[in-house]
Amino acid sequence: MTASYKEPLIQVRGLEKVFRIKGGMLEKKQNLRAVRGVSFDIMPQETFGLVGESGCGKSTTGRLILQLLRPTGGEVLMEGKNLASMKGRALKEQRAKMQMVFQDPYASFDPRQNIYSAVSEPMVIYGLAKTKRERREKVAQLLADVGLNPDAMEKCPHEFSGGQRQRIGIARALALHPQFMVLDEPVSALDVSIQAQVINLLLEMKSQYGLTYLFISHDLSVIKYICDRVAVMYLGEIIEMADKETLFAQPLHPYSQALLAAAPKIGEQRTGEVLTGEVPSPIRPPKGCAFHPRCPHARECCKQVPPVQKLPDGRLIACWLYA
Numbered sequence: 001m002t003a004s005y006k007e008p009l010i011q012v013r014g015l016e017k018v019f020r021i022k023g024g025m026l027e028k029k030q031n032l033r034a035v036r037g038v039s040f041d042i043m044p045q046e047t048f049g050l051v052g053e054s055g056c057g058k059s060t061t062g063r064l065i066l067q068l069l070r071p072t073g074g075e076v077l078m079e080g081k082n083l084a085s086m087k088g089r090a091l092k093e094q095r096a097k098m099q100m101v102f103q104d105p106y107a108s109f110d111p112r113q114n115i116y117s118a119v120s121e122p123m124v125i126y127g128l129a130k131t132k133r134e135r136r137e138k139v140a141q142l143l144a145d146v147g148l149n150p151d152a153m154e155k156c157p158h159e160f161s162g163g164q165r166q167r168i169g170i171a172r173a174l175a176l177h178p179q180f181m182v183l184d185e186p187v188s189a190l191d192v193s194i195q196a197q198v199i200n201l202l203l204e205m206k207s208q209y210g211l212t213y214l215f216i217s218h219d220l221s222v223i224k225y226i227c228d229r230v231a232v233m234y235l236g237e238i239i240e241m242a243d244k245e246t247l248f249a250q251p252l253h254p255y256s257q258a259l260l261a262a263a264p265k266i267g268e269q270r271t272g273e274v275l276t277g278e279v280p281s282p283i284r285p286p287k288g289c290a291f292h293p294r295c296p297h298a299r300e301c302c303k304q305v306p307p308v309q310k311l312p313d314g315r316l317i318a319c320w321l322y323a
């Protein structure tokens, strides 16, 4: 399933995001470093997974790539073009090639808008399918592609189940024929019985439309099923990145090991170190290796930031155990 193209579709280089926040116990504004020096490539028609506990910066990374949030540092290139340097029409055209599917599609729909309006709205904005008849035909086709009856276009979002609403969210994301989609926890809010249907739909759409995915999830079983390569994030940083088979066969970073050990497996005892303690605050991340307060292998050198190493099996890892 791994793509064999030479040029990456998406290149992420040293991406940084700092939020200035105030509130709660904070007396004055503080810096929250949500994303710290994140770099990776995504090859055409690849599914690249970002996994980690909630608050590790994976959703912020997805939004930064789509330019829904402005990076504080680093850059994102699509087809070799730096998105931050694009403006006006060029940026609008590039953005049409990049879409997002959200965890809760209901929140992204106007509850008074029927499905025809919701799915055809991007076509109107981008001047595709100029007549209403063309748009109705296109919406009917998109709904059929995602397994819904074209009659659905006359209904409103509240008339559908969670799984059907996610299908509609996918149809809307496909309306502009994008090349790249960020799928942000697209099945986390669905019943387990529906999750597999939506994941299989995403795989079908990927092959039918020739899509490239960034798949964001905290659920390792979903990541293992759908992704080609995986990056594990902790406190805004990538701490291990490898192809799926390598990572799941033998995770090497103590955090990846703990995440996999904690993931439920049907009929198996949990093995390995169990993750204890809370994720530290990104306002005051630990010095050195950010995982050291929770790491069972922490040692003196872990007070220094570990370098990112490339191992002979091709994986990247940031841990002094392998430096």
Ligand code: SF4
Pocket (backbone or CB within 6 Å): 253, 254, 255, 289, 290, 291, 292, 293, 295, 296, 297, 298, 299, 302, 306, 318, 319, 320, 321
């Ligand atoms: Fe643990 Fe040290 Fe590796 Fe960090 S660098 S994961 S603290 S062993």
